[in-house]
Amino acid sequence: MSGNKIVAIIIVGLVHLLVGYALVTGLAYSATKKIIERVTTVDIDEPEPEKTEEPPPPPPDEAPPPPIVAPPPPININVAPPPVTVVDRPPPPAPVIPIARPAPPAPPAPPPAVSKARGVEPKGQSRWAARIQENYPARAVRSGTEGTVGVSVTVGPDGKVAACRVSSSSGSDVLDEAACDGMQRYARFDPALDDAGNPTSASWSTRIVYKLN
Structure with a gap:
């Protein structure tokens, strides 16, 4: 026999073995399954639960008896009136106590008066100073005398110079006299005022320069 035939015979034999093994194992599995079903399938009758009777409900609580109320004590309406005492003389009246009233407030103090006082103020000084010079x-012109004279004047309520004195001499009697004479003739002022605003006398000082051109 050739080698190919031998291989074919071996293959055919193996196929038959496999088919036989499959048939055998399949029949054995079916038989085993049926046996297990017979063994495990058992009808078990469960007993029905017994019915227990519920206890009867407790009787309702009885309401407590109402409290005993004692009757109120009797009221004696017939009360004897108080005795009336008759007095021959009425009692003296109660003393009258005077009520002290507070003193009225003091009137407010008047505001302090505003002072209207002021000092002497020259009026048109540049004009009359030029006239004096x-x-x-x-x-003094002929002798070529020059100098400065300090004067202090008293200004009256009318604004004019009432008195004049030399406070600082120029060294020349001619210039000193001319300075006071010119102040009394030409100088004019707004007079000083007192606290009430009335014109009054006051002092004022200045210096007059005499210089030749």
Whole structure:
């Protein structure tokens, strides 16, 4: 026999073995399954639960008896009135106590008066000072005398110079006299005022320069 035939015979034999093994194992599995079903399938009759009777409900609580109320004590309406005492003389009246009234408040103090006082103020000083210097004494001009005179004047309520004195001499009697004379003739002022605003006398000082051109 050739080798190919031998291989074919072996293959055919193996196929038959496999088919036989499958048939055998299949029949054995079916038989085993049927046996297990017979063994495990058992009808078990469960007993029915017994019915227990519920106890009867407790009787309702009886309401407590109402409290005993004692009757109120009797009221004696017939009360004897108090005795009335008769007095021959009435009692003296109660003393009258005077009520002290507070003193009225003091009137407010009047506001302090505003003072209207002021000092002397020159009026048109540049104009009358120029007129004093224009009246240069002739003797001083001829002698070529120059100097500065300090004067202190008293200004009256009318604004004019009432008195004049030399507070600082120029060294020349001619210039000193001319300075006071010119102040009394030409100088004018707004007079000083007192606290009530009335014109009054006051002092004022200045210096007059005499210089030749």
